[in-house]
Amino acid sequence: MTLLQAVKNFVRSKSIHVCYVDVGSCNGCDIEVLACLSPRYDIEQYGIYVHNNPREADILLVIGAFTPGWEDKLRMIWEKIPDPKAAIAIGNCPISGCLFDRPHTLIDPPAAKHIPIAAQVPGCPPRPTEIISAVLSVAPLVFRDYEVAKR
Amino acid sequence: MSGYLYQNDLSSMKLAILASTRHDRMVREIASELGIPQIRLRKRMMDRFDMLLLENLPARYEQGMREREQAPRPGRELGAGIYTRAVPLILEDDMDAIAGKVRLMIAEGRPHEEAVEAGRAMIRELITR
């Protein structure tokens, strides 16, 4: 491993920028992601920053069962995120559609049909601690030695 | 004419809003009062209103119906407040013109019901045009 790669690994482990996108949830998971910002959970101590801007994000949190309004837009957001990147599905909705996936519904789950999902956090809604631990455990798997793995 | 870069066709989603029970009831009531086909009325609503206004239509309609009781005649029978402010299907100026014509007809000695019916025909023509 080169020195450059070591520096990259170190820097990436201490700054994970997160963008969340709500593709049709009930708001419960949304608010639990927001609660992660609170001083009690304090995600910035782990080096996670919530910017909500896809162009400077590393990790995309996908919340909600997939609604028709997002048909091409979710992919557009995913393509705007620079490499290396990963998407995490928060809550039951992007995994299976949860209780919205019934006859006569308008949604189109799972989110994995539309963009590649790296990790899933089940729960309706999951606790803020679970969300933080998911981000922290996915980040090293994707970002460590990214250039080496790509080669 | 400026277009949007990411503009989708919204008509199917607008139709999904109008398909709910309360919206359906409201559309039926308006259509039967004005005597126009429901499908034309829905089309007019989908063309003119943004999605938020569409969602709020039943509440606005009920509020407009409550205020209709106090409105002066012949605006009350024509539904002047409802069709211009609560459910803005036609412009306020057009409605004023129609109400003025109806008032003139009544002054000329036409029976009240007949004059209002003529006014409704004018509204109908504006909406289905």
Place this chain on the structure above:
Amino acid sequence: MKRTVDVSIPLGPVHPCFKEPARIKCETRGEYVIAAEVELGYMKKGIERIMRGRPWQEVMFLAERVCGICSVIHNMVYIEALEAMTSIPVPERAALLRVIVNELDRMQSHILANFSYCYTIEHETLAMYLLDIRERVMDELERITGARVTCAYIVPGGVRFDLRGEDDLHLRAALAIIEEEMTRYLQMFATGPLIALRSRGIGILTKDAAREAGAVGPTARASGMPETDRRLRHPTYQKIGFSPVSRDEGDNYARIMVRFEEVLASIGIIRTCLDLLQPGPIRGGGIPGAGEIAYSGEAPRGELSYFIRTDEAGRVLDISIQTPSIMNIEACCHAMLVGVASLADVSSTFVSADPCIACTER
């Protein structure tokens, strides 16, 4: 409607300040907003369509998930509508416990709304203080109901759990802390000169415009309409006795202050409930039957109405939900946003109405 405009600036659907996706298209002259149009459809799940033809037990969980922020009130209004339809009695203690949980839910929702507003006007310190105190309210909610969000606490004829052990002592202690802190934050907000610059006289909603759009909740009460509080017509609240908060400036500042004051009022209501609690049963049981009803309750954002029709087996044949956000966002976008002087105020005015897109679209 197709129109030709000078400058049209779209905000969203993904926007750093909005929690949820909505697209606001502002027609502007320079930065001065002349008209705004909102495009929805990013959250439409068709919950009412799913609900039709399902047994009431399933609809109960779906009703809760109309909105994840104010889930308790959706549960409460739906169950109370079923109870009023088939006249199921509710034990005294259960009615008071419902009010306690509902007020805790209202507190966390209002604190979250104020957090969003402070975050949008870039007063991050106050925002983080508020988010921290919200966690205390969530703790109490979790202690009583067993879950932070979507707790399904209220069932026909009562509630699921009683207060256990020293729950009421914990609740009283937490309320004391929350009251002290919220009073401090209220002072910070009320007297902050920079906050006033961003909030006073911006996004004014007049009483007439509020009435025309049918605005409800804190948005209407900030425009001088205290009679819109549905709690005044709820039997348990009538017994406890409380007076609604109202202001008449109708600007962003008034809307946030109304929420601050309502949090303090909610603390008072919970204390009264705890005083009134007598030992007794919490669950009488009862099965909903056939009927048709329109029932309303006061959600944190305003009046929430359910129109339900069921058959003998308790299946929901027809249901229609009117959530407060529909009226409030409509009032916000077609009355408040018009005449806003700059684009920075568009997002803060939009957030000050406490928009909940999930409620609006269902």
